[in-house]
Amino acid sequence: MEHLLSYIVFIPLVGAALVLLTPKAYEHLYRVLAISSTGLTLLLILFAVTSFNGALVPEISGEGNLQMMEKASWFSLKLGSLGALSVDYFLGVDGLNISMVLLAGIVLFIGAIACWNIKEKKKAYFSLYLLLCTSVLGCFVALDFFLFYLFFEFMLLPMYFLIGIWGGPRREYAAIKFFLYTLAGSILILIVMIGLYNSVYDPIKTAEMAGLSMAEYAISDIQSMVLEGQIDKTEVVKSFNMLHMADSANYIPGSLLDKSGLGTLFGQPIRWIAFLAILIGFAIKLPAFPFHTWLPDAHVEAPTPLSVVLAGILLKVGGYGLIRTAYAMFPDAAFHYAWLIGFIGMFSIIYGAMNALAQKDLKKLIAFSSVSHMGFVLLGLAAMTSEGVSGAIYQMFSHGLISSMLFLIAGVIYDRTHDRMIENYGGLAHQLPKYTVFVGIAFFASLGLPGFSGFIAELFVFLGAFKSASVIGAIPAWMAVVSTLGLVLAAGYYLWTFQKMFLGKFWVKEKKWVPALKDLTIHEYLMLVPLVILIIAFGVYPSLLLDLINSGVESFIDHLTASI
């Protein structure tokens, strides 16, 4: 199917438009619209995933073997001495993002189902939700930095309003904190983006500009012509293409971010500083210590579907962004800072888990566990081994499913009693046996029990992180060993929570909650059961995902190691 990715990205937008156009009298249709449009998107994504050829080795630093590519010139302009720059409408999938697209489809669909019970201001809610869907999906398939940034920033607004209007008691604080925090991060990314596109040219368009036919010249010819000055560097076409940015041959000779140029700023190579900026930008989104403090607030205040989407997919934008931009574009800096990143990852794992141990609010606990689990992503990336990076991607995918489930579960109890304090419950297993089963599954999945997807992911990260020292030397082996502590702590906070809330004698703080405590409804099964199936499927049969990402990750690692 042509333009498949465009359909995937924009169907929710069409859904949003339909919601806006549907009069208030048909209010009940909004959620149907939301579910059907995300459902349709999911179907298309499944189609895309099945037609995705995992064996093709993508180029990472070029468009070779990019699949379902859509590229159209969006605009190109010349700005005086700034030279020509071109922005493309450029979508495509390779091993690095296909899994995220799949995850986005699943989580957004489940999130849409979770929106079922929204009562007030439905029109605004559902249209914002669908807008959010479009921007998230766009983020994962956009390969033009401008387009990526558009979607990346555009996630903030719907999220801001969704938390700020439909959230809990401190929603305004949380919403503003979320917004400002992530904006600060994205400004850092913007800074680097400006630097990048000013340093990178598009060889193909440059050739066009110079009147050279691509039939006669290969890209490398053009690159060497630029390097040798046969094409003047003011004549090149600057590019927002993220894949071109990853190819060090595409850097304009002498530009600030040119690897051979190595301009310095405050005594540090600019490439390193740019890498750090982009790292912080995405680490905020991820979130990693010490940039995580917006997350607990946002999660606690966000309504359930939003928590699901936030933890399930929005955080992954941070990880994916790191892979696609920071790592692919600055492999040398990534290697230089591997120790730092690995350490942050390790520290986040333990710090998040320790914090979770002390939380009294169920949602906060899950939020901190997210911090802990996203630490694995950083650790895996820092390792710069194929196991580590696969693990990082797998962890993002798996955490997307598991944390969605965890937040749905927290939502179930909150829906019934409007209270999330762990200490206010005891022995719920008597009253809500089926719910307890799902909680148990979710908790065990999250603490990395084999058979669930989280285990595979964490195992890969450990293997990759440990291997790093002897293969590439990015991070020392002890980081992996120390990080395993996270597993024990995870077992600690989940099991204690489980024990306090569900085991022992039945007890709740308020008598009036008792009649409200009914077991799962069909609607809740509808969300939880597919998640359980997916979590187990990806835990037992990792090839489901690995076949999609393997060649991409391999190529990515080759790209990294070639540039160190």
Place this chain on the structure above:
Amino acid sequence: MIDLLDIISPQSSAYLPWILALLILPIFSFATTGFMKGKAPYWSSAIIASNLLVAAYLATVFWNEPLTIRGNWFKLGENQFTYSFYLDKLALTMSLIVNFVALLVHIFSTEYMRTDANKPRYFAYLGLFTFSMMGIVLFNDLLFIFIFWELVGVSSYLLIGFWFQKKSASLAANKAFILNRIGDLGFITGLMILFTQFHSLDLDAVKSLMIMSEIEDGNWVVNFMQGGKEVISSMDGRWLSAGGIALFCGAVGKSAQFPLQVWLPDAMEGPTPVSALIHAATMVAAGVYMLARIFVLLDAQALEVVAIVGAVTAFMAAIAALSQFDIKKVLAYSTISQLGYMVLAMGVGAYSAGLFHLITHAFFKAGLFLSAGIIIHQLHHLEKGGKKFDPQDMRVMGGLRRKLPVTFFAFVICSLALAGLPGFSGFLSKDAILLDLAVWADIKGGGFYIPEVLAFMTVVLTAFYTFRMIYLVFFGEFRLPKILGDASLPNKLKEGNLWVTVPAVIFALLSFTFPFGFTLNADHSWVMEALKTPMYLVPESYAATSLLDVPEETFHGLHKTVNIVSILLALAGLFIAWLSYKPGAKLEKTFIERREPVGVLGQISFYHWYQNSLYQNIFLKAILAKSRALAWFDQYVLDEAVNLLAKLNVVIAHVTRWFDQVFVDGLVNLTAASVGKVGQLTRSIQSGNIQAQILVTFIFLLTLILLLVV
């Protein structure tokens, strides 16, 4: 050069369905039993029985010719992950034992759990356990062993916490799981080390590559091909020892070794048949089984650690078992102690002896637990309608041999095996261990005699606590009526029915020597023949001296001494127990009133070296305090810092406003003051004053000019 991919290339076999059946049947039981309501026990027992038949069939087919089956699981980067089954005598024996014990426990539980409303759940959990245990046994891939290792942990968690309305049960379940997890960290670290070095976790691959690895300049190096590409793996040689120790950590958790053994006594919160199956016979032995699987990969240092840990555990737990009141606690400590023996055996290189003890222990300890279960179950019946009491407390027992003769028989037989008296299975296996230990200590010398001393002391202790238990439970008079003041109780107490006694008796029969060979010399047992100690595969400079290299004569020379000493020691233990706990003895008389043991040693014993409170107070509290501190830090420092940044914005906003307006004032006032001297100005100037604004602007401009020009 060997290509890794060749080693782990898929191997198929027509018997794959049979092996899969061993896994699928129990998990099928897990999946379906929950819906069976009242029929659950029969349903699941039937499934396990068929599983046992499958295992038996496979054992007959593959006893002499091990079977390897391998298939691809997934590919991660260039690394092929495989699943592989390996059916050798060890695996077959284990699968037989697991299924056999499981079957008997199922049968036993049918009666034991008859009145429990949640018994479908119970039997389902048992199915899950059998499934995971079979996984550990059958798979020949460390990753899969680890996976099922964890699943076993979960089923243990579920079963310990089966009566989750009891807070103590749920806490015990947590404790078991978390302490096991701590051990598993080591396991994972071991996996990391092996994977990094060998790019595979398949045991065949690991072993073949381990043979090829060498120590060069203190580095552990191995060269091999992987899919046509040459790989040179190299890391510091110390990782080799670390890897072994790390993997052993997993066993420390699962097999309840020092310092993680504290979960096992608590795990007695679970139903007694579960204790028999999981926490005595099979699951806790998985650690030893795993050690056997990786035995050849351990280097001298790792083995020393294993031996020392085993000896210390054996001794500590035996001490702890001396003074317990709870019959299951005694058995639990005894289990820990016996597991210590097995681990010690592995550590000294007594592979066959260790596994032999694993097998004998599985039977006699299961028998002990089931017998104890009968006692508890029957005493529990007395509780109905009457006053509540703790049916596991030996203080309420006494003189039960008359009321429960079959149980008494089973219990005593199994106890004799446990104490290691000739004619019983425990004697054979313990003797084999002690012999190898003695040889090992002689080779090593020096401080390595300590494990030997500890092990021999444990023999005395074992006999002592075993017979103390027998005296307290079965001899003397029934103490419960006195405590409750109800004289009719003895008449109500009845022997358990066939559902429960038959399994116990079967185990008792298996605790004699004859199932393992009509001999008093362990070496002549078919088990020792079947499970031959393999050679170490680690590079020579790191390898321990294998007992296989020790001349036969050394063993012969020591054999008699060891035999006699151990028998004497066991008898000594028995004698002391008789002295102190025979009916009418001083200790026996006061036993009933005692709240806790007397004396420092008694306390140490009773509180198990205070290990629990040590962990509670030092580690747990520290961790919780730290986590609270971190949470506080997160909320009040980190978050505040961010808020502070926001507030700083506000402050800057104020400052700039001040700059904009108030500063104007100040500056203007200042000017006013200076100008005032000239004469004109006396009045104060207020903010919002246009002149002041002009002035300030002007001053700004001047400052800027000065700054730049100067």
Place this chain on the structure above:
Amino acid sequence: MLLLGALMFCVGLFVVFTRKNAIMVLIGIELMLNSANLNLVTFSRFDPQALQGQIFSLFVITIAAAEAAVALAIVVKVYKYFKTSDLDKINSMKG
């Protein structure tokens, strides 16, 4: 002449800063304008052909007059509301 101009400018500035009456401030501004005029006329000597400076000063005078007219109108209006032309007291906005 230039010095005189500079002096006038400074005096004008000083008046602008110190005088409390709006009219006086205006006069100060006029002084400043005139100092510029002085300059312009002086410099015009070096520009004998076009005499641009002198023309400029004519424009300045005109504009100053216009400005003064507007200013006075506004002062009248202000006086209507505040009953004073003291700048210290004309102060209702802050922030």
Place this chain on the structure above:
Amino acid sequence: MVGAAMQMADGLKEQLQSLTEGVAFLWPEITLVVGLLLVLLFDLIFQNKKEVGIAAISISVLSFLLVAQCLSFVPNLEAKDLFVGLITVSSGANLFKIGFTLTALFALIMAAQSKKYAQQYFSSSEWLVSLFGLLLGAFLMTASSNLLMIYVSIEVVSISSYLLTGLGKGLKKSEAALKYLLYGAAASAVMLYGMSWLYGLTGSLDINTDTFIVGMNAAQPFTLNIAIFMVLAGVLFKLGAFPLHIWSPDVYESAPMPTVTVFSIVPKLAAVFVLFRLISSTETTDFNWQQWLGILAIGGMTIGNFSALWQRNAKRMLAYSSIAHAAFMLSGVLLFNRAGIEVTVFYAFIYLIMNLAAFYLIQVFENATGSVNFDSFRGLGKTMPYTAILLLVVMISLTGLPPVAGFNAKLFLFSAVYEGYVSTGDQIILWVFIFGLLNTVVSLFYYIRIPYLLFFKTGDQIITKQEGFRWHMAWGTFLVLPLFLLFFRSDWFVDLLNSINFVF
């Protein structure tokens, strides 16, 4: 002698010819004057019920002007010196003029839409005359290439502004007008003094001539610096840039909405243009424009953004925001290369649209609630959702986030700044770059406040829910659409800018 006389006569003839030729190029200014007179006449002739007539005349004159300007717009017009070098006509200036006309026209529409203002503005001619005067001055500012012309045109704008501020009743208005006047007069006096020195140093008022440039290069640096800086002060005053920004919040707060709209756009952009002129003729001197403007830009964006944080009044907030935006434009100006010019002009026009939209929409809310205090915005998102969403878009654009043109404006601007740093290695440009982007975060704090109040808070005042179509929605959409359009196709406008030859 005769020859010389002949030459002089020829020169005179030429000059006369150039004068007559020049008039033809001044048709927009002339149209304005005609419009002004028409309004004045109409006011004199008719006695009552003049509102409709005056409004019709003024709006039609401006509309005509706008259409004519657009139609006659030629991008690559060769720059032409008119009136013996007093005035230079260029495409760039014409582009700006179109923007001014558009702004003025919209201000009229705003006034016409509000009952409060319509009565005030169209019942007599003063306001319109002043507005036309301001516009005329702004037109001339863009065309002046002579210090005299610059001074005169700035004064025309200033005096009109004082009048516009002071017109109508109200204590605050008169106070603001007085302060504005005193401040402005002082600033222009300083500028004039500086100009007189420039004249003295170069012997020429015509800043495009060689004599001027040669004289500047030969001048003693210290005097030159002071003189240029004094001239700069006058321009900064019009630009409302740091440190001559102090007047703007008071004036913005007290002046009526349509007037503020004009204030916030027309003089500012005209000042930008004058700044370009000044720089182009003094570029080669010792005066370090980059450093000066860099400091002013950093100071301006910081002071503007941070001061805006604490405002409780939408107009005051926008005043500070416009200070910050002026500083952003300055950071484009300071590059002074082709890219710098283009991005500044791009930014200026996006700023124009954003501010028009912002003031327009705030006026819509003001019409509904009668106040521009933040408190009055509470909960209006519920009752006037569409307008609120439009305002949200505008605020997003002002912050500089996608998908609205404010983002492109910032992106291009900072790209140019970045490029400027790369090519010159000047530290100050780097700091401008860093401060500029960090300030964007700060600006979100206050821009998001209005949507925050609109959507998150509930108000106490009861405004009937407006479900149906209102004209202001159409106008608002009309203003907001270009923001989207220029985000998605900013090349359209940039291509236009590319084709213009900016000559100063």
